[in-house]
Amino acid sequence: MNSQKTLKEQSKTVKPEEVIEPQPTSSRLPRLTIVVIIFIIIVAGYFILSSRNQKQTASVFPSQTPTVIPTIDSRINWKTYTNTDLGFSIQYPEDYLYEEIDAGVTHSPYTSYSLIDLQGNGNKIEIAVAENDNNYSLDKIIGNGPLLSYSKDILDNENVNNIEVDGVEALRIDNIPVGLAGIRSEILFIKKNKIYQIILVPSEAKVDIFNQILSTFQFLDQEQDSTIWVRKQFGEAWDIEYPERWSVNEAGLIEGNIILSGIYNNTSYAINLGYPIGLGYIDGPPQNLTLEQWVNHELSFLPTSQRETIQIKDSIVTNTPGKKVLNIAEVTYDDGVTRQYSNNFTHQVYIWLEGNKNQRIVTLKQTSGVFDPQTAEQLLDRFIQGIN
Numbered sequence: 489m490n491s492q493k494t495l496k497e498q499s500k501t502v503k504p505e506e507v508i509e510p511q512p513t514s515s516r517l518p519r520l521t522i523v524v525i526i527f528i529i530i531v532a533g534y535f536i537l538s539s540r541n542q543k544q545t546a547s548v549f550p551s552q553t554p555t556v557i558p559t560i561d562s563r564i565n566w567k568t569y570t571n572t573d574l575g576f577s578i579q580y581p582e583d584y585l586y587e588e589i590d591a592g593v594t595h596s597p598y599t600s601y602s603l604i605d606l607q608g609n610g611n612k613i614e615i616a617v618a619e620n621d622n623n624y625s626l627d628k629i630i631g632n633g634p635l636l637s638y639s640k641d642i643l644d645n646e647n648v649n650n651i652e653v654d655g656v657e658a659l660r661i662d663n664i665p666v667g668l669a670g671i672r673s674e675i676l677f678i679k680k681n682k683i684y685q686i687i688l689v690p691s692e693a694k695v696d697i698f699n700q701i702l703s704t705f706q707f708l709d710q711e712q713d714s715t716i717w718v719r720k721q722f723g724e725a726w727d728i729e730y731p732e733r734w735s736v737n738e739a740g741l742i743e744g745n746i747i748l749s750g751i752y753n754n755t756s757y758a759i760n761l762g763y764p765i766g767l768g769y770i771d772g773p774p775q776n777l778t779l780e781q782w783v784n785h786e787l788s789f790l791p792t793s794q795r796e797t798i799q800i801k802d803s804i805v806t807n808t809p810g811k812k813v814l815n816i817a818e819v820t821y822d823d824g825v826t827r828q829y830s831n832n833f834t835h836q837v838y839i840w841l842e843g844n845k846n847q848r849i850v851t852l853k854q855t856s857g858v859f860d861p862q863t864a865e866q867l868l869d870r871f872i873q874g875i876n
Contacts (some may be wrong), residue, residue: 568794572708572733573855574602574617575680579704581697597622603633605703614700616685619856620678626659629676633685636674638666653677654706663691664704670780673698679707681779681857682756708733708751716876720773722746725845726761729874744848749855752867756856759871762849770824779840782847785809789827790817797833805872808842815861818853823871833859835868839875850875 569586570577580586589603601618616635624632630648631640647662656678664670670691677684686705688698718731725744730736734750744763749756767773768786787795794817803810813836821828837850854860854870 496867499621502795566704568704570708570733571604571605572735573756574604575682575708575751575754575756576617576684577704577706578606578615578701579733580613580701581608585699592843598634601828603635607619609694609697610690611698612689613698614687617682618685620681623681624683626657626676626678626680629678629683630661631686633674633676633682635685636666636687638664642666650823651675653702656707656823661713662695675702719874725763727817727876728761728871730759753863755854755860755863757864757867758855760849760853761852762851763846764849767822767847779811779838783813783838787813787816788827794829802821803837803845803872804838805839806875807843811838812865812874813838814835833861835861835864837868837872 489833495714509710550739555862566579567584568577568579571588583608587605587607589605598618599621602614604615606613606615614635616633618634631638631643642665643661647664649660649662651658651660653675656679658675661674661676662672664674666691669689671687672693672695674685674690675684684794686702688695717729718732718738719727719729721727722738722741725741727747731750732750735750737747737749740746740762743765746760746761747758748761749758767782768789769776773850774783783800787798790798797815799812799814801812801814803812815833816836817829818832818834819827820830829840830855835852839848840852841847847857850872852864852871
């Protein structure tokens with residue numbers, strides 16, 4: 489009995505061990521399956537979200553596409569610089585500063601040039617304009633512009649490219665090893681007997697914004713400059729019409745003098761309006777002076793050799809007698825006793841007394857190119873028609 493009892497107790501003890509041992513293995517399998525499923529869901533969700541973000545990023549930041557220069561209309565906050573004497577306008581960012589510099593004498597063969605300086609955001613853009621007195625072609629001014637000269641031997645042909653600036657053939661030269669800072673870009677072109685040289689410095693300057701500024705360069709439209717005229721009253725001295733985009737210098741208005749300058753038929757002109765003191769007589773004009781006598785007195789200062797080209801025509805200015813004196817040499821010095829003249833021609837109109845206004849003189853001078861007497865006379869006639 490005792491031995492049987494012991495066996496039964498032993499069998500009871502062993503059976504639970506045989507049943508319990510496989511239980512842990514059967515419970516681990518479902519847990520592992522759940523973990524794998526969760527992992528797959530997480531990975532799949534990650535890839536779905538990543539693909540969506542990539543699509544959104546590609547649509548917002550198209551960094552792989554070439555830079556597109558914006559149109560002028562998109563530059564609503566840019567300013568415009570206009571120079572009627574030099575015949576162009578150009579736009580620039582509102583945070584840029586510009587300065588007109590009196591450049592004075594430059595290197596041979598140029599005698600002088602005009603300089604406009606634009607600066608901002610680490611960029612410096614210089615625009616130089618000079619007369620093409622030697623009739624240079626475009627290839628002749630490489631390394632020989634009014635602002636910058638250097639040897640062509642330093643250039644890499646890959647850096648010289650043909651471009652257009654407002655429809656005009658131009659050359660672009662990049663990465664010029666000149667000076668301490670180097671030249672990032674140089675643009676050269678010729679228009680209406682003027683040489684234009686545009687330079688970007690330093691060598692690490694931002695070329696993208698330079699390209700945008702360069703794309704706004706425009707030559708002043710001939711028709712717009714010559715046909716749109718405006719009227720203005722200048723005190724009691726002058727009531728005139730003149731081209732809308734011309735510059736007006738009123739510094740001498742207190743003495744009745746005004747200087748107008750601008751473009752007409754793609755040529756630069758200046759018109760001086762004045763009330764001559766004493767009519768050129770040291771002690772004042774004689775009594776009973778006539779218009780013809782006044783004009784003859786003015787011409788008496790001229791050397792005989794410079795009188796041969798002069799033509800005198802009768803004119804009427806605001807219902808008042810006048811004399812057009814064409815092809816008269818430009819006065820460069822006048823102290824009231826002696827006068828000196830250059831070889832440059834001008835056209836003048838002598839206007840006789842009109843109401844409470846004294847005698848007046850209108851002088852027209854061409855300031856660019858070779859003097860064209862016919863076009864200059866057309867402009868003078870148009871101008872005096874607008875005098876009230």
